[in-house]
Amino acid sequence: MGAAPAHSKAIVLSDVTKLYKGKAAVSHLSFSIAQGSVTALLGGNGAGKTTTIGMIMGLILPTAGTVRVLGVDMAVDRHAVLGRMNFESPYVDMPHRLTVRQNLTIFAKLYGVARVKNRVAELAEDLALGDFLDRPSGQLSAGQKTRVALAKALINEPELLLLDEPTASLDPDTADWIRARLETYRRRLGATILLASHNMAEVERLCDRVIFMNAGSVVADDTPQALLARFGRDDLEDVFLDVIRGQAARSVPKESVR
Amino acid sequence: MSVITELGGSFSPGRVGAMVLRYIYLLRSSWPRVADLIYWPTVQMITWGFIQTFVSHSSAPSAPMVAAGSLIGAVMLWDILFRGQLGFSMSFLEEMYSRNIGNLMMSPLRPLEFVAALIAMSLLRLAIAIVPVTALAVLFFGFNLWGLGLALAAFFINLMLTGWAVGLLVAGLLLRNGLGAEALAWSLMFILMPLTCVYYPVSVLPSWLQPVALLLPPTYVFEGLRALLIEHRFSAGDMAIAFGINAVLFAGGLIAFLMLLESAKRLGSLLQTGE
Numbered sequence: 001m002g003a004a005p006a007h008s009k010a011i012v013l014s015d016v017t018k019l020y021k022g023k024a025a026v027s028h029l030s031f032s033i034a035q036g037s038v039t040a041l042l043g044g045n046g047a048g049k050t051t052t053i054g055m056i057m058g059l060i061l062p063t064a065g066t067v068r069v070l071g072v073d074m075a076v077d078r079h080a081v082l083g084r085m086n087f088e089s090p091y092v093d094m095p096h097r098l099t100v101r102q103n104l105t106i107f108a109k110l111y112g113v114a115r116v117k118n119r120v121a122e123l124a125e126d127l128a129l130g131d132f133l134d135r136p137s138g139q140l141s142a143g144q145k146t147r148v149a150l151a152k153a154l155i156n157e158p159e160l161l162l163l164d165e166p167t168a169s170l171d172p173d174t175a176d177w178i179r180a181r182l183e184t185y186r187r188r189l190g191a192t193i194l195l196a197s198h199n200m201a202e203v204e205r206l207c208d209r210v211i212f213m214n215a216g217s218v219v220a221d222d223t224p225q226a227l228l229a230r231f232g233r234d235d236l237e238d239v240f241l242d243v244i245r246g247q248a249a250r251s252v253p254k255e256s257v258r
Numbered sequence: 259m260s261v262i263t264e265l266g267g268s269f270s271p272g273r274v275g276a277m278v279l280r281y282i283y284l285l286r287s288s289w290p291r292v293a294d295l296i297y298w299p300t301v302q303m304i305t306w307g308f309i310q311t312f313v314s315h316s317s318a319p320s321a322p323m324v325a326a327g328s329l330i331g332a333v334m335l336w337d338i339l340f341r342g343q344l345g346f347s348m349s350f351l352e353e354m355y356s357r358n359i360g361n362l363m364m365s366p367l368r369p370l371e372f373v374a375a376l377i378a379m380s381l382l383r384l385a386i387a388i389v390p391v392t393a394l395a396v397l398f399f400g401f402n403l404w405g406l407g408l409a410l411a412a413f414f415i416n417l418m419l420t421g422w423a424v425g426l427l428v429a430g431l432l433l434r435n436g437l438g439a440e441a442l443a444w445s446l447m448f449i450l451m452p453l454t455c456v457y458y459p460v461s462v463l464p465s466w467l468q469p470v471a472l473l474l475p476p477t478y479v480f481e482g483l484r485a486l487l488i489e490h491r492f493s494a495g496d497m498a499i500a501f502g503i504n505a506v507l508f509a510g511g512l513i514a515f516l517m518l519l520e521s522a523k524r525l526g527s528l529l530q531t532g533e
Contacts, residue, residue: 020526054529057364061523083366091529092360095352110365152361 009068010035010160010192011056016065018051018216025051027216029065033209035159038186038193040203043213044244049196050091052213053162056194057087070160083111087162088153093145096138100129100148103137104155111156123151127181143174150178154185161185163195167202179205200236210236212243219243288438290431297445304452312458328484329457330401335413335483336456338388339476340447342421343428345383346376347443350429354437360529369516376429377422384418409486412497413479419504420475421447426511430518436527456480475500475507 011033018026026048033039041049054060055067058078067074070081094103101120108116124130127147132140137148146167153161166182167175179202186193197203203210204224212220212227220227220243224236231239285291353359362372392403403410424447431439453467454476460468471477478500485491522528 018526025526050529051526054526059360059363059523059528060526061520079366079368082364087364089360089529091357093357094361095356095358107361107365110362110367112366 008035010070012068014066016062019063024216031218035192036190037209038207039209040207041196041211047213048216049213053164053196085160086153086156086158088149088166089164090168094137097136099134100137101133104151107152107155113156127151142169146170159191161191161193165197166195167199200240204236290439290441294441294445301448308452308462309457312462328487330399331483331487332456332480334403339417339421341384341387342380342418343425343447345380346422346425347428349376349379351443354432363528409492416475416479416500416504419508423507423511426515430515433522434518454480475504
């Protein structure tokens with residue numbers, strides 16, 4: 001990872017710390033993410049995942065350290081790259097009284113998308129939004145809302161896609177459907193995806209790298225297969241429990257903690 | 259039947275206490291909510307106190323007539339000031355209510371572009387609100403606001419600039435403090451009501467308060483309105499002074515908005531815009 005040339009890194013965090021009222025939400029965090037990769041950011045509640053993603057988006061300022069996204073320091077000139085990235089998060093929503101089509105049209109215009117109508121139509125077809133495209137966003141089911149949020153996140157065909165719990169609260173069928181769309185998107189455009197998730201099956205299916213966080217620090221960082229082998233487990237859920245319950249320090253060789 | 263069912267059963271003071279405690283916790287966690295409780299009675303008392311001073315104790319025999327003659331014009335100009343700010347703040351609040359701020363802040367939309375859109379919406383909302391009202395004022399009371407001519411343009415520009423400056427401050431506080439600061443959108447402008455002498459001349463204020471009033475651009479507008487309606491005199495110099503102060507206020511509001519945005523990023527509140 002460290003040998004990769006700078007231009008091939010979509011995200012670089014260098015010694016990043018975030019304090020809230022003197023308490024560290026993230027502490028001396030350093031990692032980089034290669035362009036075109038799909039990386040999972042895992043950890044228990046309060047591990048610092050959302051704060052980390054917030055800092056990568058430039059919505060949260062680090063107390064110390066630097067966050068570079070697509071070569072740009074987010075604390076200095078985030079607007080230089082915002083048009084090349086996008087995100088989906090359960091912490092945000094779209095205006096409820098506007099229809100799905102109106103919302104997507106507005107975001108397409110904000111992102112400077114050419115041929116707005118065509119792009120909205122493409123997304124409606126790709127993500128099967130046609131049945132509710134002209135329905136107010138506030139009247140959608142959880143699954144429909146997630147598809148619309150994903151459509152908004154893909155509206156500008158971002159090089160970097162940040163997803164915070166992309167399939168949370170979805171039934172298994174819809175969640176699987178969303179994952180398939182994400183895989184297709186990544187294959188088609190070679191986009192970089194960073195996702196926070198509590199769904200280990202999702203992580204195993206989508207991700208070629210897993211970063212485990214605990215108490216604001218990275219405690220394990222490797223491919224899913226390597227982590228399974230290292231922890232002697234059959235699935236990532238057990239690895240997750242080992243890491244969260246402090247097994248990592250005993251069982252993980254030091255070089256795997258980056 | 260279901261109404262009776264809802265009314266029946268045992269009444270628990272403990273549950274009432276739990277709900278009261280819930281609202282007290284909310285009040286305690288939000289200084290704007292507490293300030294709002296004290297604020298309105300204070301503003302009402304001061305405003306009507308000065309009106310009473312003006313009408314009852316003025317040595318000028320024409321005082322009641324002066325007050326009455328300019329009242330409807332003052333009410334309408336005050337509404338332009340208040341609605342101008344509220345239109346700005348409400349458009350911003352819509353994004354808070356729908357939890358859309360994070361989406362917008364993450365998009366390529368720049369803060370100045372956002373502010374420009376809020377200003378445009380403030381003008382549109384004001385037009386929808388004020389134009390029919392001015393027509394009704396002609397119909398019912400024979401008062402034609404448009405008859406003020408070019409003076410109205412000067413009054414309007416100054417009132418809107420003040421409204422937007424306050425709107426910018428409110429938007430910044432909403433970003434930083436979340437919807438706990440929502441009450442400010444409705445109430446902050448009213449702190450200007452007694453000080454800007456909407457319904458009475460500056461001379462009614464205590465001498466120590468008059469310099470404060472003259473630091474506020476709307477004071478020149480309301481004084482200008484009375485001068486125009488009663489003395490048929492328009493002071494372009496006063497309007498220029500008001501415009502100069504407004505330029506400083508607007509720049510200050512913009513800087514405050516940008517600083518509070520940075521503060522919100524430090525606090526991490528852009529992704530948590532609830533109560």
